[in-house]
Amino acid sequence: MVQYKIPVIAGDGIGPEVIAEGKKVLDAASEKHGFELEWIDYPHGADHYLATGELMPEDTLRELEKYKTIYLGAVGDDRIEPGILEKGILLAMRFYFDQYINLRPIKLLEGIWTPLKDKGPDDIDFVVVRENTEDFYIGIGGGAKEGRTHQELEVVRKLYKVKFDIDIDSDADEIAYQIGLISRKGTERVIRYAFELSRERKKHLSSVDKANVLPDIYGFWREIFRKVATGYPDVKTDFNYVDAITMWFVKNPEWFDVVVTPNMFGDIITDLGAMIQGGMGLAPGGNINPEGTSMFEPIHGSAPKYKGMQKANPIATIWAGAMLLEHLGEKEATGSVLRAIGQNIKEGKVRTPDMGGASKTSDVGDDIARIVRTLDK
Numbered sequence: 001m002v003q004y005k006i007p008v009i010a011g012d013g014i015g016p017e018v019i020a021e022g023k024k025v026l027d028a029a030s031e032k033h034g035f036e037l038e039w040i041d042y043p044h045g046a047d048h049y050l051a052t053g054e055l056m057p058e059d060t061l062r063e064l065e066k067y068k069t070i071y072l073g074a075v076g077d078d079r080i081e082p083g084i085l086e087k088g089i090l091l092a093m094r095f096y097f098d099q100y101i102n103l104r105p106i107k108l109l110e111g112i113w114t115p116l117k118d119k120g121p122d123d124i125d126f127v128v129v130r131e132n133t134e135d136f137y138i139g140i141g142g143g144a145k146e147g148r149t150h151q152e153l154e155v156v157r158k159l160y161k162v163k164f165d166i167d168i169d170s171d172a173d174e175i176a177y178q179i180g181l182i183s184r185k186g187t188e189r190v191i192r193y194a195f196e197l198s199r200e201r202k203k204h205l206s207s208v209d210k211a212n213v214l215p216d217i218y219g220f221w222r223e224i225f226r227k228v229a230t231g232y233p234d235v236k237t238d239f240n241y242v243d244a245i246t247m248w249f250v251k252n253p254e255w256f257d258v259v260v261t262p263n264m265f266g267d268i269i270t271d272l273g274a275m276i277q278g279g280m281g282l283a284p285g286g287n288i289n290p291e292g293t294s295m296f297e298p299i300h301g302s303a304p305k306y307k308g309m310q311k312a313n314p315i316a317t318i319w320a321g322a323m324l325l326e327h328l329g330e331k332e333a334t335g336s337v338l339r340a341i342g343q344n345i346k347e348g349k350v351r352t353p354d355m356g357g358a359s360k361t362s363d364v365g366d367d368i369a370r371i372v373r374t375l376d377k
């Protein structure tokens with residue numbers, strides 16, 4: 001029997017609760033479809049950091065690199081300054097494993113309420129391909145005068161062979177800056193991935209940028225997009241400024257099929273995407289390196305105030321689990337997890353409070369696992 005070993009980082013807040021349900025449903029799917037899953041739990045997150053001072057050490061990264069997929073809950077905790085865990089664990093993995101695709105399906109399932117009036121499942125069904133390792137996320141910046149130092153990641157310097165040096169006059173006002181950087185290689189590969197994906201869908205690819213105000217970085221993005229597009233004459237394309245696309249997501253979501261975006265704009269527009277598909281509890285994501293280690297997670301955070309209360313909706317995490325199975329090539333199991341999610345929603349009996357129900361996180365996982373077992377293959 002095929003066996004997959006999958007490292008799991010449940011993380012903080014509601015992370016462990018939603019991951020438990022994801023594992024439950026994926027275990028049910030594996031039994032049904034004749035393969036085995038072995039979960040390897042890692043303790044990384046707030047408690048581990050507070051106890052040991054360790055975020056995501058290099059030897060753990062090297063160990064995780066041996067696997068094709070990782071299942072992640074969420075990181076973030078009130079006891080720790082914002083950014084420490086997010087950068088030290090989540091972003092550290094995205095960068096170390098060079099997960100240059102952040103794949104975020106925006107799909108309204110049948111039976112889910114959307115805040116968009118008169119829009120239904122046929123109107124809201126697209127995929128955002130977010131660049132995931134460059135742009136304003138590279139972590140170079142600094143400031144003057146009060147205690148800010150210039151930070152320049154050694155890894156970025158080596159990767160791009162650049163050195164940033166900013167001179168600040170001693171009589172300057174207090175300032176802060178952060179630098180965004182994209183590379184031809186980094187941009188080309190994500191745009192190419194998005195073109196390929198659009199060929200499997202409706203052959204329509206929308207590009208996001210802000211080339212009118214940030215022409216150096218996003219004019220370059222456009223130039224590369226145009227160049228890659230010449231290899232895909234069958235795919236319809238358009239350019240969208242990021243501010244305008246937020247408006248179109250709300251007004252005409254049915255226009256979109258595949259959307260490719262630089263990292264930070266992708267972060268922002270996918271929270272909007274999550275809302276129009278029914279809320280953060282329903283939005284999954286995959287951090288993908290097609291040749292390396294990929295990582296699947298709900299796009300919501302750790303919601304510390306709901307920790308341990310069994311109120312969180314596990315569907316985003318279960319759906320992310322389905323994406324993980326798809327990445328492993330287990331197409332049938334993927335299909336049954338997705339159908340089971342759909343059926344749980346349509347039946348409408350076992351729902352968490354965000355969807356107007358009163359069921360516990362674990363009830364939803366139980367119900368979806370039960371449906372997986374009853375579905376035809």
Ligand code: IPM
Pocket residue numbers: 086087090091267299
């Ligand atoms: C996301 C999150 C992360 C991001 C944070 C937690 C670093 O918001 O996955 O969208 O900004 O990418």
Ligand code: MN
Pocket residue numbers: 267268271
């Ligand atoms: Mn985000």
